[in-house]
Amino acid sequence: MKLSKRLLRSVPVQNLIARMMSSYIALVRATTRWQEVMPDETRLFLDQEANIIGCFWHSRMVMMFHAWKHSDRSRFHMLISAHRDGRVIARAIENLGFRTVEGSSRRGGASALVTLKRTLDKGGAIGITPDGPKGPRMRAKNGAVKAAQMTGRPMIAISGNVSSRKIFDSWDRFCLPLPFGRGIIHWGTPIAVPRDASKEELESYRLELEEQLNELTRKADLCFGHVPITPATPLRANDLEAPPEKGAADARP
Template sequence: MLYFAAILLKTWIGFVFLSCRKIVVGQPHADMMQNTKDTFILTMWHRNLLMAPKTLVSSKSYASLSSNHPDSKIGIIYARLTGATPVIGSGTGSASKRPIKNKNGAAAFRSLIRHLNNHICVWLTADIPPGPSCECGQGIIALARFSQKPIMPTAIRTQNEIIVEKAWDKFIIPKPFGKLVIAYGEPIHVPRHADDEMIETYRLKLEKNLNELHEKAESLLKG
């Protein structure tokens, strides 16, 4: 049943993508990803998760970080159907009021590093359940620091969307037709010697860049 649902989801997203008129922002950054021989970390806000595979450049292989929560099983199957290798594990957003459980975060982090060092790019969300939404976690900054791979901020929005207001991230379900904007930001390189203060600076920089990409996409959709 979950596999069938994931196939339907992939089919729906493909239909949405094909039916929309595309606008790409930051094409030089996309071209850089396409042409580089090195790997990178592609990220977006969690609310963009369904359309995330459509931001991936076709010349690369990818691993994706998937939560080990039971509700994420369909997402793991969906990732495999889109050609990504799921890595199971996650962190915990600062909005959580429950005791932090072992989410296999350390093992997942090591696995992502291995993928990045073996010609496989990584894509993951910058904010972490249960939120706050659009608040960048430190994990992605640490991943960039230890791997010495750049972070590529991205956003993808459609003109016709259903926004799940009750979801912690105001999750987006895209609908077909109209315009679709894919926005790529400038790569962010985190120095290996970055201390806690610098890590926070880069965390805020990535957060700002992702929000600006979303604002740019929304502006183009309204224009």
């Protein structure tokens, strides 16, 4: 076994990495001048209802912590993989005062949805990265739509960007915000999914979510003069069935 892998399996090393991650996220939140763009329809809805399904692309995950800047952090739940990397991310999130739910698209995905439904039933909200954990980039799987159908709570697309950033050459083109810049959070409009929706209707809701997220991301990128990051090749039918892997959030902003 390589030394690097052995080190990453060490709990003290994992805790150190998690502490560094959470400290960096806190630094970005504190030093960025944020702007929020929210439709009146969404603001009116959030004034009355707090338990939503917030959906955002995997690459914009770090910025989404700002979307819930005024929320009760103890009510924030992120669905995290049981893999080693997921455990490190979970510790980083918990260092920020939020909570996590362990689940996997391969193991326990259904049970994770049940846990998230209980969270919604208690008045919180959940968040999902519809293209996680491995893509394709900016293509929504069925997990968020199934969660909305199962829980009766609407999906709301959210995206963001910052003036200073680093884009990694990863499957999702991960966007790392740099501190001491400007940031923007774009909110979409609620998408309700009926419990008795047909297979064809579920697909139309999936496409609506995907289109909203991509349009919000495009607007956020153009806001600071960046070339918009484009989606990957559209999903195949078999790729759509993976349940949500990662996501965030358990309260309104």
